[in-house]
Amino acid sequence: MVKQLPYATVREIFTRFRAAEAEPKGELHHVNAFTLVVAVVLSAQATDAGVNKATAKLFEIADTPEKMLALGEEGLTAHIKTIGLFRNKARNVIKLSRILVEEYGGEVPNSRAALISLPGVGRKTANVVLNMWWHYPAQAVDTHIFRVGNRSGVAPGKDVDAVERAIEDNVPVDFQQHAHHWLILHGRYICVARKPKCGACLIRDLCQFEDKTL
Template sequence: MAKPLPYHTIHEIFTRFREAEAEPKGELHHVNAYTLVVAVALSAQATDAGVNKATRRLFEIADTPQKMLDLGLDAVTEHVKTIGLYRNKAKNVIKLSQILVDEYGGEVPSSRAALQSLPGVGRKTANVVLNMWWGMPAQAVDTHIFRVGNRTRIAPGKDVDAVERAVEDNIPAEFQLHAHHWLILHGRYICVARKPKCGACLIRDLCVFEDKTPDPLPKKGKI
């Protein structure tokens, strides 16, 4: 496995990210901790935009576990039917809502282990909730962070768990709270999977990725 970038380089990278956007925000629509859990669980193998479109109306009428249970499985399924794997996800929403009502008094726990015990909630989902709602420096590694971490060597790793540990180990503490959002947004809009937008990249001079996309040639015209 490739070695990570030197500390001073990683510090400079995140200094630039912070200067460009000091308070990066997640793009999933939610109104409270419960709707955040549901939204992130629904987002597996789906885009944030697609989830937001499906949940906007749903969260207007069911923003608590009990309201979701009152709505019922059939109605929840109908609301989320535009999302991939929607039938199974709808079942998980109902199941996790029942557990929250029965075991947590309708409140979302602030423990990773407790969150991961909920149907459809894995470590990534739990880390997103801990970070976005509870303000903990938890690192939710998705495909974007995995790609950016390895391409740039900010956080190289053979799997998501290794990259998560690398993010925690390599990125200075002052950047930990927002690190995963900076990396996700960078991967989503600049360091994309195919033809990364290297010409628009604010860390291009610090990036060790060899297959950088060349800048487009200027259009020919009259001088």
């Protein structure tokens, strides 16, 4: 595993990310906190594009927990059957919708512990919601961030929890809000898994990855 990059290098990396895109956005479509939770739950082992296609019409008719319960598991399944693990995801969405209505007055809670208590919501999902909706500097570490963090030395760690801590500990606070989006987008479009596009990488000279491509 590569060593953690020095503070000055990490700051320069995120300075470049910010210069290239000052306000990076998540790519999952949503209209409120509830639809964001649903979209992130559905995105597990699925692409954002695939989720967005499935939820385009769904969120027009079921954008609150109450409306989702009225739609029911079968109705929801009909909308998301193109997404992997759709049956299990439909069950979780209906269950979490019921909990939101019965225990939270139909509102999405904004504490990590409360979010994680919802069916289908893990720490990563909770962090996405906290960051994207409430603008809390939570770091949702997915496979892209794990790869970029370890290849570059921005946030090395043996597992996602270690990488999350490394981002929190080593990325300057003024970059924390958008850190996970910059890293996700970099991993999704430049620092891809099999053949990273190092020739187009704006942090190539600062990255510790040994097998750089031309």
